[in-house]
Amino acid sequence: MKYDVVIIGASAGGITTAMAAKKFYPDKSVLVIKREKVGMIPCGIPYIFGTLKSVDDGILPVEKFLEPLGVEILTDEVTEIDPDKKAVKTKSGKKVVWEKLV
Numbered sequence: 555m556k557y558d559v560v561i562i563g564a565s566a567g568g569i570t571t572a573m574a575a576k577k578f579y580p581d582k583s584v585l586v587i588k589r590e591k592v593g594m595i596p597c598g599i600p601y602i603f604g605t606l607k608s609v610d611d612g613i614l615p616v617e618k619f620l621e622p623l624g625v626e627i628l629t630d631e632v633t634e635i636d637p638d639k640k641a642v643k644t645k646s647g648k649k650v651v652w653e654k655l656v
Contacts, residue, residue: 557585560642560652562632564588564616571656576623584625585650587642588616591629 559575561568575584630644641651
């Protein structure tokens with residue numbers, strides 16, 4: 555697997571980075587690697603038991619934001635980064651090669 559941009563993490567920083575990459579460079583391939591299948595909105599966590607009706611209201615819909623832009627998403631855990639080969643390896647054994655890594 556080879557991508558122009560690989561982003562590790564799908565929280566607020568990872569999502570906005572992927573969105574910006576596709577906005578300014580729409581022809582570049584972008585992959586976001588996220589560890590958790592379902593993530594929480596970071597700023598919403600303290601409000602779950604106070605103002606949100608349920609934990610489900612605090613889920614960060616990563617796919618909803620990124621897939622329409624053409625960003626690919628891989629749910630896996632990065633276990634190794636090799637800057638010389640510009641590659642990351644994941645827990646499931648996948649090797650992803652990148653041009654730019656965030």
